[in-house]
Amino acid sequence: MTEHRRSRIPFRRTIVGVGAAVALSSCATDAPQDTWAPEGEFAQDIHNLQWPIFLLAGIIGLIVFAVVGFAVWKYRDRGQPIPEQSHGNALIEYAFIALPAVILAAIAIPTVGVVIDLNDTDNADCVVNVTGQQWWWEYDYPIDADGNICGFAPSGDAAPIVTSGQMIIPTQAKVVIRGTSRDVIHSFWVPKLNGKRDMVPGRVHTWNFQADQPGIYAGQCAEFCGLSHANMRMEIVALDDADFQAWIDNQLAPYQPPEEGSLAALGETTFVAQCSRCHQIDGLTDDEGELIIAQPENFVWSGAAPNLSKLMTRNTFAGATWDLLIEACRNDVWEASPSEFGDKYLEGVTEQCLNEIDLKEWLRDAPSKKPMYTDPELLGETDDKVRGMPDLALSEDQIDELVAYLLERK
Numbered sequence: 001m002t003e004h005r006r007s008r009i010p011f012r013r014t015i016v017g018v019g020a021a022v023a024l025s026s027c028a029t030d031a032p033q034d035t036w037a038p039e040g041e042f043a044q045d046i047h048n049l050q051w052p053i054f055l056l057a058g059i060i061g062l063i064v065f066a067v068v069g070f071a072v073w074k075y076r077d078r079g080q081p082i083p084e085q086s087h088g089n090a091l092i093e094y095a096f097i098a099l100p101a102v103i104l105a106a107i108a109i110p111t112v113g114v115v116i117d118l119n120d121t122d123n124a125d126c127v128v129n130v131t132g133q134q135w136w137w138e139y140d141y142p143i144d145a146d147g148n149i150c151g152f153a154p155s156g157d158a159a160p161i162v163t164s165g166q167m168i169i170p171t172q173a174k175v176v177i178r179g180t181s182r183d184v185i186h187s188f189w190v191p192k193l194n195g196k197r198d199m200v201p202g203r204v205h206t207w208n209f210q211a212d213q214p215g216i217y218a219g220q221c222a223e224f225c226g227l228s229h230a231n232m233r234m235e236i237v238a239l240d241d242a243d244f245q246a247w248i249d250n251q252l253a254p255y256q257p258p259e260e261g262s263l264a265a266l267g268e269t270t271f272v273a274q275c276s277r278c279h280q281i282d283g284l285t286d287d288e289g290e291l292i293i294a295q296p297e298n299f300v301w302s303g304a305a306p307n308l309s310k311l312m313t314r315n316t317f318a319g320a321t322w323d324l325l326i327e328a329c330r331n332d333v334w335e336a337s338p339s340e341f342g343d344k345y346l347e348g349v350t351e352q353c354l355n356e357i358d359l360k361e362w363l364r365d366a367p368s369k370k371p372m373y374t375d376p377e378l379l380g381e382t383d384d385k386v387r388g389m390p391d392l393a394l395s396e397d398q399i400d401e402l403v404a405y406l407l408e409r410k
C-alpha cells in the first residue's frame with residue numbers, strides 16, 4: 001500500500017510541472033523572439049503554414065495517444081489467455097502507407113510554394129551585405145548603379161555605409177541580404193521577420209526581410225559557432241522612409257573632430273594609438289593629416305573589427321549583446337509606439353543615456369566580458385593574430401578619454 005502511494009506523488013508532480021511549463025510559455029506574449037508573432041510579410045508566410053500544420057499534427061498526435069492509451073487500458077494484463085496471433089493484413093498495411101503519404105503530400109504542396117516565395121529575391125527595394133564572424137554581424141550597404149543606397153538617394157556624396165550589430169532598414173521595403181561568413185557557419189535569424197538562413201564561408205546566401213512597422217526586431221545567431229555563440233545577437237531596426245533617409249545622411253556625414261583641449265580630444269589621440277589599427281573611423285587623420293585606414297587583417301584572425309565611425313547611432317554593442325543605453329532610455333526606445341520610434345532611435349546615445357558601465361568594462365578587458373580566444377598561444381597559433389578584441393591594459397584615464405571621444409561618434 002505504501003509503495004503504491006509513493007509512486008503516485010512523482011506522477012502528480014510531473015503533471016503539475018508540465019502544466020506550469022505550458023501555462024508559463026503561453027503567457028510570454030511579448031517575447032521579442034516569438035516565432036508565433038510575425039511582424040512582416042515573410043514571417044507571416046511561414047506563420048500561415050506552421051499554424052495549420054501544427055494544428056493538424058497536434059490533432060493526429062492526440063488521436064494516436066488516445067488510441068494507444070485505450071489499447072493499453074482495455075487489454076491490460078488481467079491473467080487472460082494470450083490472444084490469437086495474426087499478421088500480414090494487406091489492407092491495413094497499404095492503408096498505413098497511403099494515409100501518411102497523402103498527409104505529407106498535402107503538407108508539401110503549400111510548403112514548397114512558400115519555400116519558393118521566401119527565396120524569391122526579385123524586385124528588391126534594398127540590398128544589404130551581411131557578414132557573420134565570431135561573434136558579431138557586419139552590415140555594409142553598397143551603392144547601386146543609380147548611386148542609391150538601399151533604394152534611397154543620399155543627400156550628399158554616396159559612399160558605402162558599414163555598421164555592425166543593428167541592421168537598419170526602411171519599413172515596408174523588401175530588403176534582400178547577401179550573407180556570408182568570415183570563419184565558421186553562422187545562422188541569421190530574426191524570428192519576427194523571417195526564418196533562419198545559414199551563413200557559410202565562401203558562399204553567398206540571400207534572404208529576404210520586410211517589416212510592417214517601425215521598431216526593433218531582435219534575433220540571434222542560430223548555428224552553434226563556438227565559445228561566444230550565445231553572445232552573437234543581431235537586431236533589425238525598421239525606420240519609416242523619412243527617418244531612414246535621415247539615417248543614411250547622418251551615416252555619410254563627415255567626421256567631427258573633438259574640440260581642441262577637451263577630454264574627447266585626448267581620447268582621439270588614445271584611439272589613434274590603441275584602436276585605429278583594428279577599428280575604422282572614417283575621416284580620422286594622423287599627425288600628418290593623412291587619413292587613417294584600419295588594417296584589422298593584420299591583427300585579428302577574422303580580418304575585421306566593427307566600424308566605429310557612428311558607434312553612438314546604434315544602441316547595442318559587441319554582437320548586440322550589451323546596451324549602449326541605460327535601462328530607462330533603452331525601454332523608452334524599445335517600447336516606443338511605431339509613430340514615435342524613429343525620432344527616439346535617431347537620437348542615438350546621449351550623455352545622459354550612455355550605459356557607461358558596460359562600455360567601460362568592455363574597454364577595460366573585453367575578453368573577460370565576452371569570452372573570446374584572444375590569446376594566440378592558447379590556440380597554439382604561431383603569429384600574433386587574436387580572435388575578438390584583446391585586453392589592451394588601458395588606464396582608467398585612457399578609458400575615460402576614450403568614452404568621451406566615442407560618445408561624439410554619431
Ligand SMILES: [Cu+2]
Pocket residue numbers: 132133135185186187221222223224225229232
Ligand atoms: Cu554565430
